[in-house]
Amino acid sequence: MAINRQPCYRRANLNTAVFQTEPVMSETTPSPQPTAQPAQPLVVNIQYVKDLSFEVPGAPQIYSQLKVQPQVSINLDVQARRVQEGQNVFEVAIVIRAEAHDNSAQANGQLVSPQSASPQSASPQSASQMPTVFVAELTYAGVFTLSGLPDNAIEPVLLVECPRILFPFARNILSDVTRDGGFPPVLLQPIDFVALWQSRRAQAGAANPVVA
Numbered sequence: 001m002a003i004n005r006q007p008c009y010r011r012a013n014l015n016t017a018v019f020q021t022e023p024v025m026s027e028t029t030p031s032p033q034p035t036a037q038p039a040q041p042l043v044v045n046i047q048y049v050k051d052l053s054f055e056v057p058g059a060p061q062i063y064s065q066l067k068v069q070p071q072v073s074i075n076l077d078v079q080a081r082r083v084q085e086g087q088n089v090f091e092v093a094i095v096i097r098a099e100a101h102d103n104s105a106q107a108n109g110q111l112v113s114p115q116s117a118s119p120q121s122a123s124p125q126s127a128s129q130m131p132t133v134f135v136a137e138l139t140y141a142g143v144f145t146l147s148g149l150p151d152n153a154i155e156p157v158l159l160v161e162c163p164r165i166l167f168p169f170a171r172n173i174l175s176d177v178t179r180d181g182g183f184p185p186v187l188l189q190p191i192d193f194v195a196l197w198q199s200r201r202a203q204a205g206a207a208n209p210v211v212a
Helices: 059-064 151-179 195-202
Strands: 042-055 071-082 090-100 110-112 132-147
Touching: 042 151, 071 151, 071 195, 110 151, 132 151, 151 195
Parallel strands: 071 110
Antiparallel strands: 042 132, 071 090, 090 132
């Protein structure tokens, strides 16, 4: 008995699911805009050595002739000027002159000229009568921007606060150059810039501005 078998085919119904995505809108709180920072009343733009010189007129003999530490007279001045007309940008400079003399016959020390703000010791002998050991001249300056200051505050800021910023750097430079010149380093004592400004103000008079 022959049995004929025919292949049986089954159709599978595939139901394809279609997913549609829709963009979801989320509500976000906008970040606050940064507020402008108030301008600083005093900004240091740059500091620099404007002029520097060191002279030893009696070299090299002075190094063997000098028996005691020379006596040093210090002259210090503060100058300020506007860099450009119509702008609150100023150049402030500390001008220092240190002149040393051989004062072997008298007590050693540092002689400060009457123009200096901090006299330390005086000598009965005039400095011009003693041999010059060395002369150091330094002009150390900075450029400053002033913002939001009343007119009556600009001058004391330029002649008091700005020199206070510059003074430590000028002090270090003068100390280094005198030491590198073969002499004991000249260490400037702290300067009362308020007293120096008030003295200049009294000499100039209220009608004449100190700042150029």
